[in-house]
Amino acid sequence: MPSLSDGDSSSSGDKSNTNDQRRDLTEVTQNESGELSTLMEQRAYNLRSRKDDSVTLQRRSEFARQREQQRTQRRIEREKAEEEKIREYMKKASKRMKEMIDRLPKRSEVDMENRTEIINTDTSGVMQMEKWRRYFEIPDFGNLETTLKGASWAVEDLALQVAPSVVGLQSITDGDKDHFFCSGAIVESSGECQKIVTVANLVKKCPDTDELAEGLTITVYLQNHETCKGHLLYHDFFYNICVIEIQYPVHLPKQGFSSNTEVASFDEGCSRDVVTLGRDKDTHALVVSTGKIIPKSSIFDCEELLVSTCKISKAEVGGPLMSFDGNFIGLNYYHHKETPFIPSFIVLKCLQQLKLFRKVVRPWHGLQVRTLFTEGPSAFDSVQTNLPRTPGVIIEKIQDQSSAKASGLNEGDIINRVNGTYFSNAAELGGILLDIGTLYLLEHQNSTQPDGSNMAISIKFGVRGHEGEKTIVVDKFASSGIRNRWPFPKPIIIQKYRNGKKVLEEWYAMES
Structure with missing residues (x-):
């Protein structure tokens, strides 16, 4: 077998070296090619490494600040430009509106012929029209029906008998403007x-003043649908009473007010059933309502007023209140939550003074009192609760400017007699004071100062539970200016005109 020579071994080693060299060359070529490709890519996208040194950061921050300032400046300029455009637009719009108004026909040309007027209100009143209610509608309080059918035939017969004595009254100002409508007896x-006799609102200038209206014309509506002209004879704004005189060729039935003080008494044996009478504003027909007198103090600041549950409208104000035995026991007033009335014996005393002196005089003692049987919140409710049906009145307040401060009387004291005369309620006390005023004027009617100036009337009050009396020296008469009494809602009148003639008139009032 032949053996391998050295020459063959050498040849095999050369081949191995050659392969290694070829492999190395290939790797070098690939590395150089990758580095070249990366370099070309960086140059194509300008991808250079950043140097985050302080100078670069400062330049970069300054550049950002300048760009923000430029944006802010451009925004301000845009806003100014927009504001200028708005001002220019409003200026042109205002000019165009003025030109349009100037081109409209004048009020005297068209509006006075066909127009709608709202009297006695302002812009706020117009905006709150949802609070308006019909001026002469019957208020909704209590549970009693406005009819005589719930009463006996005898009561209905009595009401029809006195009906000829009940009239309607309307006052007019400036020739054709409705001023007030009410009832009377x-x-x-x-x-x-x-x-x-009726309420003084008929002739009052406005509800919150004590002045007579000027240029009044008064029309009286009788039961038989006839009318006659009335004129003011007397008036008193303190008790809100006036007397109207008419000339009528036929004798008309009269109905006097009762002098009985039991109307203000709440003894168990005294009947509380009552009937109101009045006249409707539009038809002038008789309007009646039944109810009861209740032991409650009136909302108004007049302690002589009593309250009934009868439902009446403003047109029935001034009409009489009748008991079931046919007597006139009060003069009705109005509030949309109750029906206050003046007791008949107070009305009689006022009419007597008006006839004698043409005015009503009542010594002003400076005490604000309340009947003990009345209901409602008070600082002295505990006293009221502990003393049911106790005769007398309780002193709620003593006026600072009155001489009562030095009399020894105190708030909370119960007074039940005046100058030795006992009384059981505030209405009776008011009647006694009216008598004192009448007596003073009769004694001094020949005096050089019959008006009561520089007067000095000593009134002795008896305090319940104490012997002796407390004396108040009265130096003036009570007047309507002492307290704001008996407010009455001012009517909001809507009038519509067509071709210069009034075709519709509606009355409203804002009542809570």
């Missing part, structure tokens, strides 16, 4: 002269 008839 004929209390005196002598030949062709008839006298009617």
Whole structure:
């Protein structure tokens, strides 16, 4: 067998070296090719490594700040430009609006012929029209029906008998403007002269002042649908009473007010059933309502007022309140939550003074009192609760400017007699004070100062549970200016005109 020579071994080694060299060359070529490709890619995309040194960062921050300033400046300029455009637009719009208004026909040309007027209100009142309610509608309180059918036939017969004495009254200002409508009762008839008592709102300038309206014309509506002209004879704003006189060729039935003080008493044996009478504003028909007198103090700041549950409208204000035995026991007033009324004996005393002195005088003692039987919140409710049906009144407040401060009387004291005369409620106390005023004027009617200036009337009050009396020296009469009494809602009147003639008139009032 032949053996391998050295030459063959050498040849095999050379081949191995050659392969290694070829492999090395290939790897070098691939590395150089990869580095070249990476370099070309970096040059193509400008991808250079950043140097985050402080100078570069500062330059970069300054560049960002400048760009933000430029953006802010451009935004401000845009806003100014927009504001200028808006101002220019509003200026042009205002000019165009003025030109349009100038081109509209004048009020005297068209609006006065066909227009709608809202009287006695302002812009806020117009915006709150949802709070308006019909001026002469019957308020919704209590559970009693406005009808006589719930009463006996005897009561209905009594109401129909006194109906001829009940009238409607309307006052007009400036020739054709409705001022006030109410009801009243004929209390005196002598030949062709008839006298009617009603509320003084009929002649008052406005609800919150004590001034007479100027240029008034008063129309009286009788039961037989006849009308006659009335004129003001007397008035008193403190008790809100006035007397209207009419001339009528036929004798009219009268109905006097009762002098009985039991209407203000709440003894168990005294009947509380009552009937109100009045006239409707539009038809002038008789309107009646039944109810009861309740032991409650009136919302108004007049302690002589009592309250009934009868439902009446503003048109029935001034009408009489009748008991079931046919007597006029009060003069009705109005509130949309109750029906206050003046007791008949107070009305009688006022009418007597008006006839004698043409005014009502009542010494002003400076005490604000409340009848003990009345309901409602008070600082002295505990006293009221512990003393049911106790005769007398409780002193709720003593006026600072009155002489009562030095009399020894205190708030919370219960007074039950005046000058030795006992009384059981505030209405009776008011009647006694009216008598004192009448007596003073009769004694001083020949005096040089019959108006009561520089007067000095000593009134002695008896305090329940104490012997002796407390004396108050009264130096003036009560007047309507002492307290804001008996507010009445001002009517909001809507009038519509067509071709210069009034075709519609609606009355409203804002009541909570």
